[in-house]
Amino acid sequence: MSKKLKIERSAGALDITYSWGNPSRWFLAFFSLFWNAFVLFFLAVGAGWFIVFHLIAGAFIGWYTLTLFLNKSVIKASSQELTITHGPIPWFSKDRQIPARAVKQLYVEIGPVKQNNQSTYQLMAQLDTDARVKLIGAEMDKERLLEVEATVERYLGIADDPSMNLSGKSMNGLNLDEVRANLERLQKIKKWLPASMAQKMEEAEHKIAAEAARRSSDDGIFVPGEDWAASSSSGFLKPRILPAPEHDLTFPFYLSGTGDDILLEGAPATVGRTAQLDWDNDDGSISRQLEVVSPGDGGKRHFYATRERGRWTYYEERRLDDNEVAKLGFSEDHHPLRFENGRERYYPRDEKTGRRFVLGQGHPVRQFVYFTSSSTAQFRALKSGNQPWEVYIEEPIDGASFEAKE
Incomplete structure (x- = not known):
């Protein structure tokens, strides 16, 4: 050095x-x-x-x-x-x-x-x-x-x-x-x-x-998407294998499964429902939805972990109700090209398509992430088949907020 x-x-x-x-x-x-x-x-x-x-x-x-x-x-x-x-x-x-x-x-x-x-x-x-x-x-x-x-x-x-x-x-x-x-x-x-x-x-x-x-060099970097051929072939659908953490500086919360005990911001908590999203894009990115339950009052917090270009980013999110979704301009298969939230104007990134796996079963989904240059908050809009739009408002959260419970 x-x-x-x-x-x-x-x-x-x-x-x-x-x-x-x-x-x-x-x-x-x-x-x-x-x-x-x-x-x-x-x-x-x-x-x-x-x-x-x-x-x-x-x-x-x-x-x-x-x-x-x-x-x-x-x-x-x-x-x-x-x-x-x-x-x-x-x-x-x-x-x-x-x-x-x-x-x-x-x-x-x-x-x-x-x-x-x-x-x-x-x-x-x-x-x-x-x-x-x-x-x-x-x-x-x-x-x-x-x-x-x-x-x-x-x-x-x-x-x-x-x-x-x-x-x-x-x-x-x-x-x-x-x-x-x-x-x-x-x-x-x-x-x-x-x-x-x-x-x-x-x-x-x-x-x-x-x-x-x-x-x-031969540093064993994970190659995104190397197992995609198996999970996308006809008649053989399974979630991608989650990559091992590349360092031990932060707790790999993205690997957590239902029933795992963790520390969230220093307080004991248990992982509830989880889902995995495998995207079709060339870099083979992966995302996960994780519910965390407080053992004291049973309160639930929801997080979105996404792996893009080889690294994990975490967001805490809240799902909008039907009225809030309609006010933003979502209806059936239609998604807005832009919308306003307060003084900020949000625009969608490129559409993602893939599968969401819940309890081992995969279903086709499409997703848009809406962003603005004036705020760290973003909106995630997901459509699964004929189901209504799921729209979440997200704020980034530091990966250090999650710790292993000894």
């Missing part, structure tokens, strides 16, 4: 802290002191307005130097969101807050800024909308960003795609030894090549290294 990184894991979150410091800060500190002393001297002897520009430049250099000595970036990952904050000194780096379920992939690419004629790197996030968001920019230590990427992806359960790093496409089928040999032959003339071409060579070298690491 990089000495500049501080990684702390808990049941509910992953915290990664690293300082902005780099070797150039000592030179900048000396230069800033010299420059500002020079400007203050001329101010003291009554220099004219021309010195104002030097004063502004000195203040900017001094401010930037302070950020290198004092500032840290904190990346906090939980089952609900991914946040990045910078401080304590304000700078141009933006704080980010992204729903964890929206993060499809993290990757490192070469940035547009150079420092001391050397490339800098930036950590990017690809979202489920295919939008790309810069999380950290202008970092000279590529290995540090790669370590941050790997740590966050492992915690959130995102299957790494090394070919994404440094903005690459898939390199399957390439003869890496041949490509590496060609790049080595070009090293002799690299210094005479245009800067843009030399940068492309650097990108290719990094991508080759990442692809070689991917091909040599």
